Amino acid sequence: MSRSRGRRLGAFVFLSPGLTYLLVLLLVPLALMMSYTVFQRGRFGGVVYEFTMENFARLADPLYVGVVVESLKIAAVTTVIALLVGYPTAYLIAQLPRKWKTIALVAVVLPFWTNFIIRVYAWVILLSGPGLINSGLKVFGLGPLDLLYNEGAIVAGLVYSYLPLMVLPLFAAIEKLDPQLREASANLGAAPLTTFRKVTLPLSLPGVMTGCLFVFVPSFGNFVIPELLGGSKSIMVGNLIRQQFLSARDWPFGSTLALAVIAVLIVLVVVQAWVARRA
Amino acid sequence: GGESSSGSNGSTVAAADQLKPNADLSKQSLQITVWDGYTPETLPQKVKDKLKVKDVQIQLHDTNEIAMNKLTAPGDSGIDVAFVSGQYAQALNEQGLLEPIHPELIPNLANLYPEATQLSYDKGNKYSVPYTWGTTGICYRTDLVKAKPTSWNDLLKPPAWAEKKVTMMTTERWLALPALKALGYSVNTDKDDEIAKVRELLMAQKPHLLTYDDTTFGDRLKSGEAVMVEAWDGWCPTTDPKGNIAFQVPKEGSDLWVDTMVIMKSSKNKEAAHALINYILDPSIHSWAAENINYKVPNKAAMEQVKIAKGSLLDIPPAKLLDGESIIDLGQASTKYTRLSSDVQAK
Amino acid sequence: MRRSKLLYVPFWATYAFLYLPIIVLVVMSFNSGDSAYSYEGFSLKWYGELAKDERVLDGVVNTLIVATGATVIATVLGTLLAVGLVRHTKSKVLEAVSLMPAVLPDLVLAIGLLVFYGMIQLTLGLYSAILAHGVFAMAFVAAVVRTRLSGADTSLEEASRDLGAGPVATFMKITLPQLMPGIVAGALLAFTLSLDEFVIAFFTIGNSDQTLPIVIYSMIRFGVTPKINALAAILLLVSFTAVIAGQRLTKIGESRAQD
Amino acid sequence: MLKIDGVSRRFGEVTALDEVSLEIGQGEFFALLGPSGCGKTTLLRIIAGFETPDAGTVTLDGEDLLAKQPNRRPISLMFQSYALFPHMTVAKNVAYGLERERLPRQEIKQRVGEVLETVGLSAHASRKPAQLSGGQRQRVALARSIVKRPRLLLLDEPLSALDKKVRADMQLELKRLQHEVGITFVVVTHDQEEAMSLADRIAVFDSGSVRQVDEPISLYERPRTPFVADFVGANNLFQGTASGLDGIKSAEFGMLAGTPLTDLEPGAKALLAVRPEKLVLAEGNATRGLSGSVLDVSFYGGVSHLSVDVPGHVKPVLVAVQGASSVRQGAKVKVRWEAKDAVIMAADQ
Amino acid sequence: MLKIDGVSRRFGEVTALDEVSLEIGQGEFFALLGPSGCGKTTLLRIIAGFETPDAGTVTLDGEDLLAKQPNRRPISLMFQSYALFPHMTVAKNVAYGLERERLPRQEIKQRVGEVLETVGLSAHASRKPAQLSGGQRQRVALARSIVKRPRLLLLDEPLSALDKKVRADMQLELKRLQHEVGITFVVVTHDQEEAMSLADRIAVFDSGSVRQVDEPISLYERPRTPFVADFVGANNLFQGTASGLDGIKSAEFGMLAGTPLTDLEPGAKALLAVRPEKLVLAEGNATRGLSGSVLDVSFYGGVSHLSVDVPGHVKPVLVAVQGASSVRQGAKVKVRWEAKDAVIMAADQ
Numbered sequence A: 001m002s003r004s005r006g007r008r009l010g011a012f013v014f015l016s017p018g019l020t021y022l023l024v025l026l027l028v029p030l031a032l033m034m035s036y037t038v039f040q041r042g043r044f045g046g047v048v049y050e051f052t053m054e055n056f057a058r059l060a061d062p063l064y065v066g067v068v069v070e071s072l073k074i075a076a077v078t079t080v081i082a083l084l085v086g087y088p089t090a091y092l093i094a095q096l097p098r099k100w101k102t103i104a105l106v107a108v109v110l111p112f113w114t115n116f117i118i119r120v121y122a123w124v125i126l127l128s129g130p131g132l133i134n135s136g137l138k139v140f141g142l143g144p145l146d147l148l149y150n151e152g153a154i155v156a157g158l159v160y161s162y163l164p165l166m167v168l169p170l171f172a173a174i175e176k177l178d179p180q181l182r183e184a185s186a187n188l189g190a191a192p193l194t195t196f197r198k199v200t201l202p203l204s205l206p207g208v209m210t211g212c213l214f215v216f217v218p219s220f221g222n223f224v225i226p227e228l229l230g231g232s233k234s235i236m237v238g239n240l241i242r243q244q245f246l247s248a249r250d251w252p253f254g255s256t257l258a259l260a261v262i263a264v265l266i267v268l269v270v271v272q273a274w275v276a277r278r279a
Numbered sequence B: 001g002g003e004s005s006s007g008s009n010g011s012t013v014a015a016a017d018q019l020k021p022n023a024d025l026s027k028q029s030l031q032i033t034v035w036d037g038y039t040p041e042t043l044p045q046k047v048k049d050k051l052k053v054k055d056v057q058i059q060l061h062d063t064n065e066i067a068m069n070k071l072t073a074p075g076d077s078g079i080d081v082a083f084v085s086g087q088y089a090q091a092l093n094e095q096g097l098l099e100p101i102h103p104e105l106i107p108n109l110a111n112l113y114p115e116a117t118q119l120s121y122d123k124g125n126k127y128s129v130p131y132t133w134g135t136t137g138i139c140y141r142t143d144l145v146k147a148k149p150t151s152w153n154d155l156l157k158p159p160a161w162a163e164k165k166v167t168m169m170t171t172e173r174w175l176a177l178p179a180l181k182a183l184g185y186s187v188n189t190d191k192d193d194e195i196a197k198v199r200e201l202l203m204a205q206k207p208h209l210l211t212y213d214d215t216t217f218g219d220r221l222k223s224g225e226a227v228m229v230e231a232w233d234g235w236c237p238t239t240d241p242k243g244n245i246a247f248q249v250p251k252e253g254s255d256l257w258v259d260t261m262v263i264m265k266s267s268k269n270k271e272a273a274h275a276l277i278n279y280i281l282d283p284s285i286h287s288w289a290a291e292n293i294n295y296k297v298p299n300k301a302a303m304e305q306v307k308i309a310k311g312s313l314l315d316i317p318p319a320k321l322l323d324g325e326s327i328i329d330l331g332q333a334s335t336k337y338t339r340l341s342s343d344v345q346a347k
Numbered sequence C: 001m002r003r004s005k006l007l008y009v010p011f012w013a014t015y016a017f018l019y020l021p022i023i024v025l026v027v028m029s030f031n032s033g034d035s036a037y038s039y040e041g042f043s044l045k046w047y048g049e050l051a052k053d054e055r056v057l058d059g060v061v062n063t064l065i066v067a068t069g070a071t072v073i074a075t076v077l078g079t080l081l082a083v084g085l086v087r088h089t090k091s092k093v094l095e096a097v098s099l100m101p102a103v104l105p106d107l108v109l110a111i112g113l114l115v116f117y118g119m120i121q122l123t124l125g126l127y128s129a130i131l132a133h134g135v136f137a138m139a140f141v142a143a144v145v146r147t148r149l150s151g152a153d154t155s156l157e158e159a160s161r162d163l164g165a166g167p168v169a170t171f172m173k174i175t176l177p178q179l180m181p182g183i184v185a186g187a188l189l190a191f192t193l194s195l196d197e198f199v200i201a202f203f204t205i206g207n208s209d210q211t212l213p214i215v216i217y218s219m220i221r222f223g224v225t226p227k228i229n230a231l232a233a234i235l236l237l238v239s240f241t242a243v244i245a246g247q248r249l250t251k252i253g254e255s256r257a258q259d
Numbered sequence D, E: 001m002l003k004i005d006g007v008s009r010r011f012g013e014v015t016a017l018d019e020v021s022l023e024i025g026q027g028e029f030f031a032l033l034g035p036s037g038c039g040k041t042t043l044l045r046i047i048a049g050f051e052t053p054d055a056g057t058v059t060l061d062g063e064d065l066l067a068k069q070p071n072r073r074p075i076s077l078m079f080q081s082y083a084l085f086p087h088m089t090v091a092k093n094v095a096y097g098l099e100r101e102r103l104p105r106q107e108i109k110q111r112v113g114e115v116l117e118t119v120g121l122s123a124h125a126s127r128k129p130a131q132l133s134g135g136q137r138q139r140v141a142l143a144r145s146i147v148k149r150p151r152l153l154l155l156d157e158p159l160s161a162l163d164k165k166v167r168a169d170m171q172l173e174l175k176r177l178q179h180e181v182g183i184t185f186v187v188v189t190h191d192q193e194e195a196m197s198l199a200d201r202i203a204v205f206d207s208g209s210v211r212q213v214d215e216p217i218s219l220y221e222r223p224r225t226p227f228v229a230d231f232v233g234a235n236n237l238f239q240g241t242a243s244g245l246d247g248i249k250s251a252e253f254g255m256l257a258g259t260p261l262t263d264l265e266p267g268a269k270a271l272l273a274v275r276p277e278k279l280v281l282a283e284g285n286a287t288r289g290l291s292g293s294v295l296d297v298s299f300y301g302g303v304s305h306l307s308v309d310v311p312g313h314v315k316p317v318l319v320a321v322q323g324a325s326s327v328r329q330g331a332k333v334k335v336r337w338e339a340k341d342a343v344i345m346a347a348d349q
C-alpha cells in the first residue's frame, strides 16, 4: 500500500545519506583496522600478514585488564559528577528567556573554542604545588595540598573537559518538557525535589543517557589528562591504545585493544538503550 | 645491530644509480616533517631562494612516534624529508621505507665529525644524516639540592629532601634508561630478567616521584616545583638568567641520542631532498641549532663557528658523547619496553 | 512558578568552574617570563610574537574551515539520520552504527582513515580532514537530535500533512523548527569538538595544511608558552565578539520579522 | 460522497472501530455522537489518513482514499487536541494551509484576516499559541481548518471549549460554510443540542460500532435501541413484554401506553421510552397516571427538571416543565403520557 | 474561606485580571462563568500558585496563600489541558498525589481503584495517557485532582470533553464530594446549565473583571448588567428610556412592560431583558403583543426555538416552547410577556 511505500521512501531519504557516509568513512576504515587484529606486528613495526590469534590472548594480561577496570571506574566517577554538575545547569538554561538561552548555551562551549591542551595546562597552573590555589591557601597559612598528579586531578580534568558534552544533550532533552507537568506535580503536593525525581528526571532520561554516554566514552579513552594531570602515574585505556600505536608501533595489538574497548562500550550502549526504553 | 645494517646494505645497493646530479630542481618541491622550532623559521624561504626548488612546505610533528605512524602507513605519505631520532630512522629503514643517502649529492657530509659517521644505529650514514646529538642526564637546582647528584641512584632513590620533587621521563626507553644504567645493563638489553629488575626499581621509585614528564621538566625546575629531573641535555635550562640550574651526566654513564634527517623512498623529489640536506649541513646554516636552541650539532665546521662557553652544555666533545650508548630499535623486543612503561605507569 | 534560588548555586558554580581556567590562561598570556607556569610580570611581548607567526594564522584559518565544513556535513546528515532512526526504522544495528564514531578511540579512526585514503589513493588536503571530522561530528549531532525527538508529539506533523504540506514541507516547516534546540546543541557540540581535534586531523589532513591543534601540539614539546596563551586569549575574544554580534543580528532579524 | 465500508481498527486488545460503515452525502452536515472512547476520533483520523484501518475501505467520490497521502486528500481535520504549531504566530498557523496551496500573498493575508475576524481573534494574530487561553486556542485550530475550504471538513469537538455565545456564532459560521461554500462536514460533538440543531444526520456510536444513523428529530423521537434511547437526550425507560400495537405489559404497572417502532413478537422482552418533556404532571388525586412523589426540583435556566419517585420503578422518573415549576419537593403527583409520545423497542438481550 | 482581594495580572499589553475580588465560603460550590479569554484560567492559576499576581492578595482562612509554595497549598487544580504525566500509567497518575502524602500503599491502591471506578476507567488503569481518547484523558485529570480530597478544588473546564451521560455522572460525584467530604469547589465552566445546576453561586467574568456574583436563579432572573443579561442564557433585549416602575419607553414599540431591579432616573437610557421561555406566542390577530413573522423553527431535543422577526427590532426575537412546535415558518404571530417576567436595567454608557 502507498502508506508503507511512503514510509519506505522516508526511511531511504532520511537514513541513506548518513548511513552511506558512515559506511564509507567509518565502517570500511574500521574494518581495515579490525582486520589487523588477526595479524602480527613486523619486527620493526608495520604489519606482517600472517594469521594469528595471539593478540586476543594478550588481552588477558592482568595488566591490561586492570587498566580497563581502573578506566571504567574513573570514567564512571567522572560521568556521575558531570551529571550532577551539568543537570542543574542545563535545567536552568532551558528555563531562561529565549535570548539568554542561546547565550548561556554558547557560553558553555565557548571556553572550548581555545585549545584542549592549554585548558588542561591552566588546570596545572591552578592545582600545582606552587600553583594558584596553594598560593591562596598559603596566605592563610594553610597547605600546600597535593592537588595534582592523582586520580582526583584526573577526574577534575575530565569533568572539566567533557562537561559541555553533558550539558548540551541534557539541555536538548529538558527544553522540550512541558512546564505544566511540573506545575501539576507541585499542585499534587510534590516538593521541588520530588517533582524533579518523579517527573523531570524520568522525562529527560534520554538526554541523561546521551549525556552520560558522551562523557563516559571520551573519559574512558582519554590519555592526555592522565598524563598531564595524573602525572602518568595512573594510566587509562586510552594511554594503552596510544602506546601500542605510537610507542610500540604495534597496530595489530593496538587494534585488538581498540576492539575490546569498543566491545565494552557497546555493552554499555546496549544497557543504556535498554534502560532508556524501560523508562 | 649487525642484522639491521645488513638489511640497510641491501636497500642501499638497490637504488644507487637512479638519481641525476644535475636534475632540474625547479620542477621539484619539498615536503618536510620536523619538530616545531627545530629549524630556522626562514628555512623554507632560504631553501627556495638558494636551491631554486618550486616549493618548500613544513609539516610539524610533535613526537617521533606520531610521525612514524604517518610515515609507515600504507600508501604515499607525501613527505620527502623527515626529521626523526636515530632508532626511528633505523626502524623506517628496516621497513624499506628510506632512500639510501647518495653521498655524491651531499658534498657537505665532509663537514661532519668523524665520530658522527660511526653511530651504531647507522654506521656510515647509509640512510640517515645526523642533525643534532646529545645525551641524557640529571638536570637540577643547584640551590635546592642538599647534595649534587652524581649517580642515577640519586634520582631512583630520592633522598628525603627530594621527596615528590623528582621527575622522570615517560617515553619508554628513557624511562628505563636510568635504572638500566644504575644496574649496569646496556640501554639496548632485551633480557627479561634485566628488564624485571628495572621494573622493580621503577616501581619502588614511583611513590616518591612528583610526576612523569618529558616536556616541561625545565619549567618545573625553574619554579622550584621539582629539584632534580631526568633530562635531555638540550632541554635543561642551564642558560636561565638566575644561573641556578645545572646538568650532570651520572657516573654510571648514559646514552647518545641523535636526531637525524632521512629521505623517504616514496619521495618524488629525491634530488631536491639531497640538496636540502646538503644545504643544512652548510656550517652557516647548521650552526643555527647550536646558537639558537642550545643543541650540539655533529658538524665540525659548524661547531667551530660557535662561541662555546666553558662548562656549558655545548661544551661536550664528540669523543665524550660517543661514550654514551646509542639507543637502537630492538625489533620485536622493543615491545617489552612498551609493556614495561605501561606496567610502571598503571596504577 | 517561582524557581528555587538554590538552583542558581550549581548554575553559577558551573560557569565559574568553566571560566576559572580560562581566566588563568588569559592572565598568563601577559606573562613577561617565558613560562606559562609561573607569572613573572606584565608584558605584551607574546602577542607580538604571535603576530609574527604565520603558521598560527594559517592554522586558525584551516581550523575554521575544517570545523565549519564538518559541522555543516554533520548537522545536515546527523539530523536526517536522527529523524530516520526515530521515525523510520526500528533497527538496533543502525542505531549502534550511528553511535559508533562517538565510541571509537580517535587513533583507530584516524589510522583507519589514513590507511583507507591511502588505499583509494586520495591526495590529502583540507577536504579529507573535513570528511574525517564529519564522521564523529555526525554521531554527536544525531545523538543529541534523537534525544530531542524521542517521545515527541507527532500530531504537529499530522496537522501539517493535513493542511496540505507534503513530507518535505512538513519536515522543513514543522519538524525542523521543533528540533531546532537539539540541532543547535548538536551543531555547537560538533563545531566545538572539531575545533579542538588533533589526532584525526593530523592523520587525514594534507601535509601542507595544518590545523591549529596540530600547530599547538607541535609547539608544546617544550611545554606551553605564554604565546599559546596569547593565542587562546585572542581566540576567546574573537569568539565572544562573534557570538554577541550574532546574537544582536538575530535579534534585529527577529524584530524585523515581527513587523 | 464519502463512503466508509467495513472499517475496523484495533489497538492491541482494544477494538476502537468494529466494521463501521457509513455513507455521507455531498454538502451534508454529519455529526458523530457517542460516549467517550467509542472510536469517534479514530474514525476521523482514518478518514484524514493518520491511522490505517485493519480492514475496510474508505472512498471519496468513488476514489480510494486510503491509497492517498494525507496531504493529497481534499480534507481538513481539526484535531481534538488542536495541534497548533507552537513556533508560529496565530496568523502563521492559520496561513499555513493556504501557503501550501501557493496562493498569492495578498489573498492569503486577506483570507486569514477574514477568518480571524470570524473567530474573534483579529487582535491576537501575532501571538504565539502559548500566549492564548484554552478557548482561543480552539478557535485558532478551527480557523486553521476552515480557512482552507476543503471539500470535506472533519471537526473533532470543535467548540467544546467555547462559551455559549461564541459557540453560537461559530455554529452559524459552520452552517454558512455548509450552505454558501458547499463544504461537507463530519463533526464529532458530545453536545447533543449542537448535534441536533446543526446536523442533517447524526450517527450514534457505541464501543466502535454504529448504533443508529438518522435525522435529528427521528433519532430523538424514534430511537431504535435502548442504547440510543438512553444516550440521546434524557429518557424514562420502562421494562416489560411486548403486547400489541399500543403498549407493553409491565409487571409493576400493568399496561403502559406506547408505539412500537418495529415488529415485536408478543411476549418478547421490550422497553418503553418516554421523554421527560412528554410527561404530563397532574395532581396526586388525578385518575390516570403513575403515582409518585417529587424528590427534587432543579432549575436549568428556562426549564425545570423534576425527579419523581415512582414506587415500583428503579430510577426516579424525570419530568421537564417549562419555566420555574410551582410544584414543591415532596408533593404527591401523578405522571402520565400519550401512547404516541412513547416508543417501544426490543430490549437488549 | 478563600478571599481574593484586588488581584490583577497583566501579560504585556493584555490585562488578564483587573482588580478581581471574590469571597468563597467553606464548602461552597462556586462557578466561574465568562467568555473565552476573560481570565478564568489565570485566576485559578494564581490561586494554585503558578502565576504571581501583579497586585492584590489571596488568603485561605486568613492565611496568606501567595507566600506559600504551590506544593504546600491544600489545593488541587485540574488543568484545562490536563497536564497528565506521559510516562506514568493512568493508575500512577492518579496515585501520584496520594503518594506525596505518604499514605500507606494499601490505602492508595484502594482509593485509586475507587476513583477510577467512579470515572469509569478501571479497565484503563494500566494504560499510558497517549493511549487514551480525549474524554478519557479528561477523566484521568479529574480523577487525579479529586482523589486527593483537598480543602479547595479548582477545576478548569472539568467536563468539557465528556458526553452528556458521563458528564451527569461526574456532576453527581462532584456534588457528593461537596456534601459528604465538604470540599470547597471553584469550577470554571462554559456550560451554563452545568453552572446553574451545580453551583451555589456563580461569578460572571468579562475581560478580567467580575460583573456579577449571585446564586443561579438570581443571576438568571435578575441580571444586573446588559452583559450578564446577554451572556447568561438567551435573552431578548429591548432599548429604551426608564419610565417608572412598570416598564420602559421604547421609540419603536411605545411602553414595554418590565420590572426595574435598581433605581433608575426617569428618562435615563435603559434596557429591558426578557427570556425566550417567558415569551408567549399568540395568533397574529391577537390584541396584545409585538407583531412579527416566524423566521425559523429549530428543534433542540425537548424544546423548540423559534426566531421571530419583529419589524423595528434589530435582532430576531427568540421564543422557546416546550416540545415540537406547531407553528410553521412564515406564520404571522404576536409576542408578549408579563411585566414580572422582564427585568429593566441601566444601559451601558
Ligand SMILES: Nc1ncnc2c1ncn2[C@@H]1O[C@H](COP(=O)(O)OP(=O)(O)OP(=O)(O)O)[C@@H](O)[C@H]1O
Pocket (backbone or CB within 6 Å): D130, D131, D132, D133, D134, D135, D136, D161, E011, E012, E014, E015, E016, E034, E035, E036, E037, E038, E039, E040, E041, E042, E043, E080
Ligand atoms: N502567557 C500569556 N501571555 C500573554 N497573554 C496571555 C498569556 N496567558 C494568557 N493570556 C491572555 O490572558 C487572557 C486570559 O487568559 P485565560 O487563560 O485566563 O482565559 P480563560 O478565561 O481561561 O479563557 P478560556 O475559557 O478560553 O480558557 C487571554 O486573553 C489570554 O490571551
Ligand SMILES: Nc1ncnc2c1ncn2[C@@H]1O[C@H](COP(=O)(O)OP(=O)(O)OP(=O)(O)O)[C@@H](O)[C@H]1O
Pocket (backbone or CB within 6 Å): D011, D012, D014, D015, D016, D034, D035, D036, D037, D038, D039, D040, D041, D042, D043, D080, E130, E131, E132, E133, E134, E135, E136, E161
Ligand atoms: N494509541 C492507542 N493505543 C491504545 N488504545 C487507544 C489508542 N488510541 C485510542 N485508543 C482507544 O481506542 C478507543 C477509541 O478512542 P477514540 O480516541 O477514537 O475515542 P473517542 O470516541 O474520540 O473518545 P472521546 O470522546 O473521549 O475523545 C478508546 O477506548 C481509546 O482508549
Ligand SMILES: NCCCCNCCCN
Pocket (backbone or CB within 6 Å): B035, B038, B063, B064, B085, B171, B232, B257, B259
Ligand atoms: N627535539 C629534540 C629531541 C631531543 C630528544 N630526542 C629524543 C626524542 C624522544 N622522544
Ligand SMILES: [Mg+2]
Pocket (backbone or CB within 6 Å): D040, D041, D042, D080, D156, E133, E134, E135
Ligand atoms: Mg476523541
Ligand SMILES: [Mg+2]
Pocket (backbone or CB within 6 Å): D133, D134, D135, E040, E041, E042, E080, E156
Ligand atoms: Mg481557560
